[in-house]
Amino acid sequence: MVWNALPTFFRGAAVTLALAVSSVAVGMLLGIPIGIGHVCASRPVRTMLWSFDRVFRGFPAIVLLFLAFFGASGLPGVRIPPFAAVVIALGLRSAAYQGQIYRGALAMVERGQVEAARALGFSMPRTMWHVQLPQAARFSLPSLSNEYSVVLKDTALAFTVGVVDLMSRAKFLAMRSREILAAYLLVAVFYFVLTYAGIGLFRLVERSVAIPGLGRHGTRRIG
Amino acid sequence: MTYLPALIESVPELWKGLLLTLRLVAVSAPAGLAVGIVLGLTQVYGNLFFGGLAAGFQLTVRGVPLIVQLFILYYGLPHVGITMTPFVAATLGFTLCSGAYHSQYIRGAILSIPDGQMDAGRAMGMGLLQTVRSIILPQVFRRALPGCSNEIVYLIKYSSLAYLVTLVDLTGQGRLIAYESFRFLETFFVVGLVYLVLVTLATSVLRAIERRLHIPPA
Numbered sequence: 460m461v462w463n464a465l466p467t468f469f470r471g472a473a474v475t476l477a478l479a480v481s482s483v484a485v486g487m488l489l490g491i492p493i494g495i496g497h498v499c500a501s502r503p504v505r506t507m508l509w510s511f512d513r514v515f516r517g518f519p520a521i522v523l524l525f526l527a528f529f530g531a532s533g534l535p536g537v538r539i540p541p542f543a544a545v546v547i548a549l550g551l552r553s554a555a556y557q558g559q560i561y562r563g564a565l566a567m568v569e570r571g572q573v574e575a576a577r578a579l580g581f582s583m584p585r586t587m588w589h590v591q592l593p594q595a596a597r598f599s600l601p602s603l604s605n606e607y608s609v610v611l612k613d614t615a616l617a618f619t620v621g622v623v624d625l626m627s628r629a630k631f632l633a634m635r636s637r638e639i640l641a642a643y644l645l646v647a648v649f650y651f652v653l654t655y656a657g658i659g660l661f662r663l664v665e666r667s668v669a670i671p672g673l674g675r676h677g678t679r680r681i682g
Numbered sequence: 683m684t685y686l687p688a689l690i691e692s693v694p695e696l697w698k699g700l701l702l703t704l705r706l707v708a709v710s711a712p713a714g715l716a717v718g719i720v721l722g723l724t725q726v727y728g729n730l731f732f733g734g735l736a737a738g739f740q741l742t743v744r745g746v747p748l749i750v751q752l753f754i755l756y757y758g759l760p761h762v763g764i765t766m767t768p769f770v771a772a773t774l775g776f777t778l779c780s781g782a783y784h785s786q787y788i789r790g791a792i793l794s795i796p797d798g799q800m801d802a803g804r805a806m807g808m809g810l811l812q813t814v815r816s817i818i819l820p821q822v823f824r825r826a827l828p829g830c831s832n833e834i835v836y837l838i839k840y841s842s843l844a845y846l847v848t849l850v851d852l853t854g855q856g857r858l859i860a861y862e863s864f865r866f867l868e869t870f871f872v873v874g875l876v877y878l879v880l881v882t883l884a885t886s887v888l889r890a891i892e893r894r895l896h897i898p899p900a
Binding site for chain 1: 745749751758841842843853857874
């Protein structure tokens with residue numbers, strides 16, 4: 460009975476993966492400017508970023524999800540589909556966390572390198588693009604891998620707003636087959652594989668973009 | 683601001699939910715830390731069997747969403763004759779999950795302490811456990827505290843999943859109020875703010891403990 464449900468689990472896994480990848484992508488798209496803003500924006504902008512950060516890192520994921528789905532639907536003329544609500548809630552939350560990741564990664568690039576680039580006549584944006592970002596991107600990869608695994612696991616809350624993801628497939632199966640324990644153990648295996656496959660992929664990327672001699676401690680050795 | 687009177691009316695319910703959330707956290711935060719210390723020590727000092735067991739457990743728990751773990755504990759286990767109350771299932775789930783994450787920080791902190799200290803302790807005639815307890819752990823605790831603090835903050839936020847195993851905690855009360863009043867946006871925003879206050883308070887208390895425990899370098 461449980462094994463017959465495998466195809467539906469694979470379809471659910473595709474939805475879960477789509478949720479996670481879209482949320483992390485939204486988080487990255489917004490998180491990079493936010494991270495740069497944390498480092499070098501003007502004071503009012505930094506204050507705004509700070510309050511964004513407080514709310515999205517201080518509210519539980521499920522509350523953010525309810526705000527995005529039920530909350531926004533209460534506004535006149537607004538109707539957000541469940542999938543989009545999950546991506547908005549988890550994406551914005553991830554943007555707050557990724558903003559902190561990129562801020563930390565930028566801080567790891569040695570100050571002297573920025574001064575050197577400026578002395579060579581690089582403008583601030585060019586220094587950011589050619590000197591700071593390429594290194595910060597590499598420094599941020601381990602934390603980003605962690606962020607993926609957090610977001611992936613939080614997508615399991617999507618069933619509460621009606622997305623038919625991996626978790627809700629497991630709930631269907633548990634209800635229909637009465638094999639409740641088996642259904643949830645099976646879904647646990649699926650999440651386990653998705654988590655560690657993703658982390659493994661990040662390791663692979665880390666290794667393929669690594670620059671010999673440039674490490675978390677290598678910055679100082681080079682300078 | 684027509685919502686304000688309704689909000690004030692719902693304060694007693696939110697308060698009841700908040701108390702349940704606090705009870706969940708008050709039980710699972712220290713218990714989780716204890717599990718984390720045991721798992722961390724076992725991973726570093728345990729033999730192949732127990733060390734492997736602890737590592738495997740920690741890896742498994744960190745690879746599966748907390749909500750799946752809660753569903754296994756609360757809805758799945760009765761299938762094999764193990765039943766527990768929602769409160770026990772939730773605190774057990776929170777404890778095991780945060781213990782697994784804590785163990786990573788503890789393990790890292792143990793590995794960051796130079797081997798020589800263990801050798802010195804043993805050379806002075808102290809036993810393994812004694813060395814760990816009086817020399818290694820006091821330092822480990824201080825080094826792991828920033829990570830563990832983060833983990834406790836996460837636990838406060840993830841305690842909101844308790845409502846999915848039928849507990850009416852802060853989030854659960856928020857849901858009831860929202861469905862009754864059809865004020866989803868305002869209600870969940872207020873609920874979120876309460877979590878934000880909890881998280882901010884916890885952070886500052888934990889930072890104060892960190893500062894209090896700090897040993898200035900010689």
